[in-house]
Amino acid sequence: MTTRARDQRHRPYGADPEDRGRHAAALRGAERVLSRPSADRTTGESLAALTAAAAEVHDPDDGVDVYGDGVVAVLEERVAGLLGKEAAAFFPTGTMAQQVALRCWAGRTGDATVALHPLAHPEVHGQSAFGALSGLRTVHPTHERRLPTADEVHEHPEPFGTLMLELPLREAGFVLPSWQELVDVVAAARERDAVVHFDGARLWECVTHFGRPLDEIASLADSVYVSFYKSLDGLGGAVLAGPESLIAEATVWRHRYGGRVFQQYPTALSALIGIDRELPRLPAYVAHARVVAEALRKGLHTVGVPYARVHPEVPMTHQFQVWLPRSAGELNEATVRQAEETGTALFRRWIAGPVPDLAYTEVTVAAAGLDWSADEVHDALVDFVRRLPPHA
Known part of the structure; x- marks a missing residue:
């Protein structure tokens, strides 16, 4: 695969800047997520957080x-x-x-x-x-x-x-x-x-x-x-x-x-x-990632999505992949709609896989995800799958 092809495959959005902006805004505005990366913050929020915590780690004078x-x-x-x-x-x-x-x-x-x-x-x-x-x-x-x-x-x-x-x-x-x-x-x-x-x-x-x-x-x-x-x-x-x-x-x-x-x-x-x-919390994130992955795996089996896969089945870190037999565009649209309509973003960005109509997402479980129960993960997954178009 050429470098350009790899870059295209890993680009999480479509070519339309409006689509990219809508996707980012939906994730930023979601009230429930499994992780809240610093890139979701506004400039003001990032500056305020850094200022509030800086004195804990270094002499401000x-x-x-x-x-x-x-x-x-x-x-x-x-x-x-x-x-x-x-x-x-x-x-x-x-x-x-x-x-x-x-x-x-x-x-x-x-x-x-x-x-x-x-x-x-x-x-x-x-x-x-x-x-x-x-x-x-x-x-x-x-x-x-x-x-x-x-x-x-x-x-x-x-x-x-x-x-x-x-x-x-x-x-x-x-x-x-x-x-x-x-x-x-x-x-x-x-x-x-x-x-x-x-x-x-x-x-x-x-x-x-x-x-x-x-x-x-x-x-x-x-x-x-x-x-x-x-x-x-x-x-x-x-x-x-x-x-x-x-x-x-x-x-x-x-x-x-x-x-x-x-x-x-x-x-x-x-x-x-x-x-x-964050470093002391990582073991807890890894442990809960395994709970989330198992809930997703069971949920995908329950709702009957063919060829879906959680990989690895037991995460080795607090991150893992979910593969679904849909295009990245369809899955990203479902992600945005779920966030906009329910305030919950179970997933973040989907990436096109090596063959048509196969895509994957990287799931990260961090502090924001620790209060999700297995049942809540299951319910969010069912809601997400309902937003997908019928499989051809």
Whole structure:
């Protein structure tokens, strides 16, 4: 699939700006949702929330950051400690952080080939940036909709300098290996003299599945990237953590890539707030996501939607997919109508699948969804399905 085709497939709205605006307004105005991402807020609401909570995580009388000192340095130290790494560097985006990390590892290993899954974020959403900007080449140990196994890594016919593992693998349904499988695949990479990098944009939410603390999970990798807006409700930003020498080199490349930003205190403050508020709640979100997924699975069976699927049946994080045999346009219209007419938005945005009349949505269960009972999920699903046109 071409990059353009992938971008079209992942575009959640139609081409009409009016449709996009109506969809966004319906989600923002819904009174009942399973999650309330920061992107649903108005500018005023976001500023008010940040101002109200900032003093809880940082001295408001401290000067603003300048080129990465102050609160940004505090955040770097905090995340390095959480992940058990020697050092960390803040980046404006995860895309830049991973470009820099893998470029640095390529220079150190002498091998610019990166082994990763074809559904990994850089391959699906990266606009061929690895090759275009960093001179990196990618190979795929597996094409299965899961992380590669130790055997697949060990037996891959081409050499590679870095194994990159996205935890969880979003496009495959936010899936994870077992702890032992992860340990084994890392060991297989080491046997090939490859370094290991974790794309941990959502690593925060993996603790429940692995049954291990963050630092033990991160200890398996030579470097780890984490995001602050995907699980922690921050405004944006990312951190790359690893050995002190790697991070020192990464800060040089960060400047070269245009990531040495004059002031970033709002983003850094929101990240610290997320670490304090959202990180401790993630296990509860994961537990309730399993309740919601089971209610959806049973409800779809009850209302008799053919070929519908909740994937995975038991979520491994607080996010999972729902697949339905309808076009994305029909499903998005039903989503908007349900939100506008009932004040409830069970789903958010539907994405066209690989074949006509098949689409999926990503379900996230966060604080706003904790008070939904299984019966309420079922009733909202029945109401949603009633809004779909008859299946041809």
